[in-house]
Amino acid sequence: MITSPHNEKLKEIRKLGSRRERDRTGLFCAEGEDLVDAATAAGAEARFVLRAGEDVEPELLDAVSALGSGTRVIGVFEQRWSSPGGALSMFLQGVRDPGNVGTVIRAAHALGDGPVVLGPECADPYSPKAVRASMGSIFARPPARGTLDELAGTRIALDPGAAIELREVEASSPIVVCLGAEREGIASEVAESVDVSARIGMRPEAPDSLNVAMVATVALYELGHRMAGHG
Amino acid sequence: MITSPHNEKLKEIRKLGSRRERDRTGLFCAEGEDLVDAATAAGAEARFVLRAGEDVEPELLDAVSALGSGTRVIGVFEQRWSSPGGALSMFLQGVRDPGNVGTVIRAAHALGDGPVVLGPECADPYSPKAVRASMGSIFARPPARGTLDELAGTRIALDPGAAIELREVEASSPIVVCLGAEREGIASEVAESVDVSARIGMRPEAPDSLNVAMVATVALYELGHRMAGHG
Numbered sequence: 167m168i169t170s171p172h173n174e175k176l177k178e179i180r181k182l183g184s185r186r187e188r189d190r191t192g193l194f195c196a197e198g199e200d201l202v203d204a205a206t207a208a209g210a211e212a213r214f215v216l217r218a219g220e221d222v223e224p225e226l227l228d229a230v231s232a233l234g235s236g237t238r239v240i241g242v243f244e245q246r247w248s249s250p251g252g253a254l255s256m257f258l259q260g261v262r263d264p265g266n267v268g269t270v271i272r273a274a275h276a277l278g279d280g281p282v283v284l285g286p287e288c289a290d291p292y293s294p295k296a297v298r299a300s301m302g303s304i305f306a307r308p309p310a311r312g313t314l315d316e317l318a319g320t321r322i323a324l325d326p327g328a329a330i331e332l333r334e335v336e337a338s339s340p341i342v343v344c345l346g347a348e349r350e351g352i353a354s355e356v357a358e359s360v361d362v363s364a365r366i367g368m369r370p371e372a373p374d375s376l377n378v379a380m381v382a383t384v385a386l387y388e389l390g391h392r393m394a395g396h397g
Numbered sequence: 398m399i400t401s402p403h404n405e406k407l408k409e410i411r412k413l414g415s416r417r418e419r420d421r422t423g424l425f426c427a428e429g430e431d432l433v434d435a436a437t438a439a440g441a442e443a444r445f446v447l448r449a450g451e452d453v454e455p456e457l458l459d460a461v462s463a464l465g466s467g468t469r470v471i472g473v474f475e476q477r478w479s480s481p482g483g484a485l486s487m488f489l490q491g492v493r494d495p496g497n498v499g500t501v502i503r504a505a506h507a508l509g510d511g512p513v514v515l516g517p518e519c520a521d522p523y524s525p526k527a528v529r530a531s532m533g534s535i536f537a538r539p540p541a542r543g544t545l546d547e548l549a550g551t552r553i554a555l556d557p558g559a560a561i562e563l564r565e566v567e568a569s570s571p572i573v574v575c576l577g578a579e580r581e582g583i584a585s586e587v588a589e590s591v592d593v594s595a596r597i598g599m600r601p602e603a604p605d606s607l608n609v610a611m612v613a614t615v616a617l618y619e620l621g622h623r624m625a626g627h628g
Contacts, residue, residue: 276603
């Protein structure tokens with residue numbers, strides 16, 4: 167039972183709160199039973215796992231938690247990265263909110279068959295908030311890294327200003343759905359190298375934009391069902 | 398120019414960080430240019446607005462912000478509540494995460510035509526995180542309060558364990574989409590009083606659940622397009 171805040175494992179967990187340390191070590195933390203269970207289900211082996219009251223005093227685990235008090239378990243894992251691929255995948259560029267990155271990873275796991283490819287200026291998918299938002303899909307479907315020109319397939323950019331609706335787009339697989347920054351939208355270099363730009367069809371009096379994670383989810387749902395022959 | 402942290406307006410903003418104060422006064426704060434602009438666009442008049450560097454010293458505004466530093470403007474507004482209605486609306490019960498409540502309010506604004514009806518044990522839609530997540534839709538489409546038995550129409554519960562997919566459900570308008578708690582799912586009293594339960598169709602190897610806000614968005618997209626005759 168760890169009873170000292172100077173314990174090396176606790177120090178390591180605390181340090182992994184910073185992106186620099188995660189990049190340097192290739193490790194990250196998953197907090198909570200659900201995430202540690204998701205790791206096991208996906209065959210990801212922990213470097214170590216600390217359980218409150220079993221391996222460590224609860225207050226000490228709380229003190230190194232990145233997500234707040236009441237944490238009962240924290241595991242340290244190796245980051246895994248996929249290669250881009252699949253019949254339906256997603257490319258993100260400039261998505262800086264870690265919660266959005268994690269949610270898109272969840273959506274791609276549920277509704278697509280390829281990994282989320284993280285382009286320039288995205289949040290770290292292994293940050294605590296992104297890992298939590300992925301609801302464990304970070305283990306089952308690790309993200310990839312790359313640039314748009316490395317990706318094969320029909321590239322569809324989602325852009326609220328596009329003239330046509332995604333529903334009207336005819337595309338053959340493999341399809342790469344491209345999404346840009348929360349505020350700035352699709353970067354011009356991305357817009358120039360896609361095959362088509364489309365918007366999510368909304369009501370006439372609708373707002374001019376949706377959250378990135380919602381757009382990703384709807385797009386994967388729409389295209390995934392169509393590809394599966396339900397459309 | 399406000400130069401004292403003891404200023405009454407600053408004190409009021411700070412107090413409105415608590416649900417108790419929001420419930421007592423019927424007021425709430427909107428932080429950031431985008432939200433204050435959304436209020437203006439929706440015709441919501443502010444009790445008062447404080448702008449950093451114009452009305453108040455920037456550090457003092459930062460100190461009362463509920464969302465972190467760098468806030469340039471905070472407005473105080475009256476809470477508004479809609480009556481339930483519309484051809485396509487959403488009922489939430491036990492959705493305790495304010496970000497999810499706000500995101501669903503955004504989704505309903507974009508993809509539905511009725512307000513989000515908040516049933517028992519939901520997060521306060523006027524909390525800072527919910528207001529931010531609504532991206533201003535809290536002004537354009539204020540939420541309603543109620544219980545499921547007060548709502549008219551075809552009630553469709555979204556439940557990952559349901560036998561049929563939402564895509565297969567035939568329903569006539571008005572439709573009320575019902576969603577339950579993040580973890581516990583649909584409450585049994587809700588499940589008993591809906592007309593049909595359905596799940597979002599996912600891939601065979603998909604995870605067993607999606608985030609509440611994603612489920613709501615996909616459901617509104619699916620049903621909204623079908624009702625508009627696109628389906």
